Amino acid sequence: MKTKLTSHEIMCAYFRIGELMDEGGDPTTGAERQEEIDAEALGLFEALATEAPEKLESLRAVARHLEAEVGLLREEERRLAKRRQARERAIVRVKSYAGGILSARREAGQEAKLQTTSGTFWLASSTSLSGPSELSAWVEQGWTKTKQEPDKTAAKKALKAGTQAQGFELVTKESIRWR
DSSP, rough: OOOOOHHHHHHHHHHHHHHHHHHHHTTTOOOOHHHHHHHHHHHHHHHHHHHHHHHHHHHHHHHHHHHHHHHHHHHHHHHHHHHHHHHHHHHHHHHHHHHHHHHHHHHHHSSSEEEOSSSSEOOOOOOOOOOOSSHHHHHHOOOOOOOOOOOOOHHHHHHTOOOTTTOOOOOOOOOOOOO
């Protein structure tokens, strides 16, 4: 049984064919070496003729499986997030009921603190900030943060329009596509 080539081996074989083509195209390469190059290149081409398409089909199948799994996980994340949010709202609601009981006890003339065999319950005061929703009032008081971050969209648009800026360039990448 013949073993299948790995993805890495297939890539290396194609790079080797390129090296052989360069060496074979060199006018200083002797006839004997030229025959060796031709034989090695032919052997690589024959092996790759079936191996490369099969490997690409397998890799596409794996990628599609992983993409489907990502979709399922995203949906599970959404479902769990909704469940978590419902539980968070329930916590607020339950704490509100408990606070209401202690508040009603205080209104009825009893202490707003209750001790049971498993815990102690009481009302506590806390302070939070309330302010205007418009930013100008916050700026007027000097209570703002300034966060500067790169505007990649504007930079890309400017570079496409021909603007030259040291250290900036548009980088073209290749990636596989399949159907």
